[in-house]
Amino acid sequence: MPLTDQFKQSTLLLYLAIPRIFVGYHFIDVALPKLTRGFTNGEDLPAQLLKSVAKDPFGWHRDFIQGFVIPHSGFFSYLVPYGELAIGISLILGCLVRLSSTFGAFHNLNILLAIAIPGGGANVAINGTFIALHLVFVFASAGRVLGLDAVFRKTYPQSWFF
């Protein structure tokens, strides 16, 4: 069987919706403690980044973290928890999954480079797996099962967004 035919064997979209809900749950699970423990004070984020960013494997990404994120940590300390919360809610409800998974993949990629790879351990595996899953959710539009994207899809059947 040629590779494209192999790739296009059909399976239930539900098999992607269930990991989608778990990834969403995980995002909310990590975002809420950040909000309740005062992560938004703008001190925890640079402290965490300064510990690890020197070992960031890519020079341009190290420059981005050191030259842009750490100086603007007041802004980013709001962006990170509220962004995680928004991505998590979107993944659980299956609402605009293509959009939120794009941001989610970008978010996890930044964490992978700036924190996980320098620190090692379980963080590398979890961020790597999440990036792969987010990309799959974008391609397969995983919100169409058990999610609001199914409703949007019916209203806008021509849109590539759902």
Add this chain to the structure above:
Amino acid sequence: MSLGDHFKQTTWLGYLALPRIAVGFFFVQFGLQKLNPNFLSGEQLARQLTRASGDPLAFHRDFILNTVVPHAHLFGYLISYGEIAIGLSLLFGCLVRISSTFGAFHNLNIFFAVAIPNGGAQVGLNRIFIVLQVMFLFASAGRVFGLDGILKKRFPRSWLL
């Protein structure tokens, strides 16, 4: 769309190959890290499992403390070689239904004995690995970009593939 049709929406099996390969890669990586005399002798395992007193399930706590810790030497070999075997099976898509059953069981044990007492990234990692491996089991994810595709052609009626 009726509710039945809603759940029967299909997608390409190829999408499951990417997470399968990622999970397999991390299994091989973690297995190779454990392939050193320190872990194989069971010392490191027994030390890690002292935290298992925080295991939330009583029967599982008893199993870990009374069976695994006294036989840490055996389990040190079982865990490191088992992780490598599961990882290679997921990478090559060979007998994925068997290996992801064992993988889900393995991660479930780690989840209760190590991840929950320690907290942190381990909890999320084991949780998502369990969910993913159950999905691989149901969807038979090895049939795409994997040797299960060839085996399926040879044994078309087998439920294993």
